Amino acid sequence: MWEHIETLAGxxxxxRRKCISCCEPWKGKTWFNRWQAHFRTAAIQTLRRRxxxxxxxxxxxxxxxxxxxxxxxxxxxxxCVESLQDLMVGTSPKHIANGKGFYEYSFGNFPELxxxxxxxxxxxxxxVKKSQRFEDKGQRALLACHLVANIYDNDDVFRGYIxxxxxxxxxxxxxxxxxxxxWTVWTGYMASAGCLTDEQRAAWMQLGKDFNAECQVxxxxxxxxxxxxx
Amino acid sequence: MWEHIETLAGxxxxxRRKCISCCEPWKGKTWFNRWQAHFRTAAIQTLRRRxxxxxxxxxxxxxxxxxxxxxxxxxxxxxCVESLQDLMVGTSPKHIANGKGFYEYSFGNFPELxxxxxxxxxxxxxxVKKSQRFEDKGQRALLACHLVANIYDNDDVFRGYIxxxxxxxxxxxxxxxxxxxxWTVWTGYMASAGCLTDEQRAAWMQLGKDFNAECQVxxxxxxxxxxxxx
Numbered sequence: 473m474w475e476h477i478e479t480l481a482g483x484x485x486x487x488r489r490k491c492i493s494c495c496e497p498w499k500g501k502t503w504f505n506r507w508q509a510h511f512r513t514a515a516i517q518t519l520r521r522r523x524x525x526x527x528x529x530x531x532x533x534x535x536x537x538x539x540x541x542x543x544x545x546x547x548x549x550x551x552c553v554e555s556l557q558d559l560m561v562g563t564s565p566k567h568i569a570n571g572k573g574f575y576e577y578s579f580g581n582f583p584e585l586x587x588x589x590x591x592x593x594x595x596x597x598x599x600v601k602k603s604q605r606f607e608d609k610g611q612r613a614l615l616a617c618h619l620v621a622n623i624y625d626n627d628d629v630f631r632g633y634i635x636x637x638x639x640x641x642x643x644x645x646x647x648x649x650x651x652x653x654x655w656t657v658w659t660g661y662m663a664s665a666g667c668l669t670d671e672q673r674a675a676w677m678q679l680g681k682d683f684n685a686e687c688q689v690x691x692x693x694x695x696x697x698x699x700x701x702x
Numbered sequence: 703m704w705e706h707i708e709t710l711a712g713x714x715x716x717x718r719r720k721c722i723s724c725c726e727p728w729k730g731k732t733w734f735n736r737w738q739a740h741f742r743t744a745a746i747q748t749l750r751r752r753x754x755x756x757x758x759x760x761x762x763x764x765x766x767x768x769x770x771x772x773x774x775x776x777x778x779x780x781x782c783v784e785s786l787q788d789l790m791v792g793t794s795p796k797h798i799a800n801g802k803g804f805y806e807y808s809f810g811n812f813p814e815l816x817x818x819x820x821x822x823x824x825x826x827x828x829x830v831k832k833s834q835r836f837e838d839k840g841q842r843a844l845l846a847c848h849l850v851a852n853i854y855d856n857d858d859v860f861r862g863y864i865x866x867x868x869x870x871x872x873x874x875x876x877x878x879x880x881x882x883x884x885w886t887v888w889t890g891y892m893a894s895a896g897c898l899t900d901e902q903r904a905a906w907m908q909l910g911k912d913f914n915a916e917c918q919v920x921x922x923x924x925x926x927x928x929x930x931x932x
Contacts (some may be wrong), residue, residue: 561862626858
């Protein structure tokens with residue numbers, strides 16, 4: 473097993489080279505392919521554009537190892553926190569709309585998720601707009617995203633918060649795949665709400681990956697349905 | 703109205719001089735006396751010991767102004783986070799004991815608070831030790847303290863989290879004075895659990911003051927009993 477990490481000074485990214493045949497975290501092609509689909513393309517493109525530091529030929533893939541580009545945890549935290557500046561929690565009409573807007577976006581673009589909101593299974597976007605319930609829920613969801621962004625570089629606290637979130641949602645009997653899927657909806661909302669850069673999106677998707685990983689571990693420990701990670 | 707701020711470079715403290723006859727935040731003697739009782743003595747003593755930068759004669763009190771020593775928000779955050787290093791959340795026996803220990807301390811030293819734990823009104827410390835309920839609650843309380851420490855330098859998120867905490871506790875009909883009193887119990891537990899320095903205690907008490915201030919504002923907005931701040 474071997475690993476090599478180079479840091480691109482001043483940018484906060486690492487280039488990790490890892491043997492994938494024996495390293496647990498990157499075990500198997502499946503995991504890598506999924507990761508690649510969600511994150512790698514955008515991340516590498518942004519990285520190349522911003523720094524000129526990753527020539528195409530360095531991005532290799534052989535039977536022996538994969539080259540993985542990842543951001544420092546602190547850098548991801550800062551990007552996510554920064555991306556939320558115009559989506560702050562609070563008590564003013566703008567702040568309340570920041571949270572409710574997430575559910576308007578979700579109901580408009582992912583109507584199949586309405587099944588998890590008892591009594592609102594047939595709500596339209598207009599119904600959500602008028603709803604006190606989704607005003608409150610919106611503020612809670614927005615706060616949760618602010619919290620995970622702010623604490624992402626404190627791994628134990630991040631994971632503790634995730635376990636507590638799972639505990640609180642136990643009663644809703646959610647499809648365990650939604651803990652990963654959420655981040656597609658979330659970044660979609662952020663993009664629709666204004667400017668989410670490629671780099672910020674990549675940061676959120678990496679945070680979401682780590683979030684989901686702890687979710688599945690905790691669901692398994694609770695003897696609840698979970699998604700097997702490769 | 704005038705204000706002067708000097709920063710003690712490399713230490714993270716500010717010395718603020720403010721006119722108290724016209725400045726809202728320091729309005730009146732009552733507020734200042736309460737602040738002084740909770741924070742000033744320890745803070746100034748620590749500051750003098752650590753830096754030698756605050757000669758006694760600078761600490762003045764006239765009719766026109768008070769000299770107030772306060773820490774930078776980021777410095778308070780870092781001190782609180784640092785003080786929790788040996789009280790991490792998690793799933794190991796040590797981590798679980800870190801949380802449950804808070805309730806053992808609380809039931810042992812503040813038995814009058816047991817009334818808020820339905821069914822456990824007559825619990826001894828030994829009962830708490832054996833209790834799954836307080837294992838779970840302990841982890842939640844500990845996580846909450848980690849969260850507020852980590853997000854303290856992001857004021858909007860800090861205040862959003864406080865409002866959400868109040869919303870979740872509404873059902874327990876707590877005495878509103880407990881939102882300030884909690885921090886005496888909390889820092890007492892931390893001190894009993896190991897080493898809480900004077901400086902870390904001062905940081906937690908300042909965080910607790912700000913926490914309580916937002917609690918009382920939110921309780922008032924919810925038309926619930928609240929403590930009038932001076």
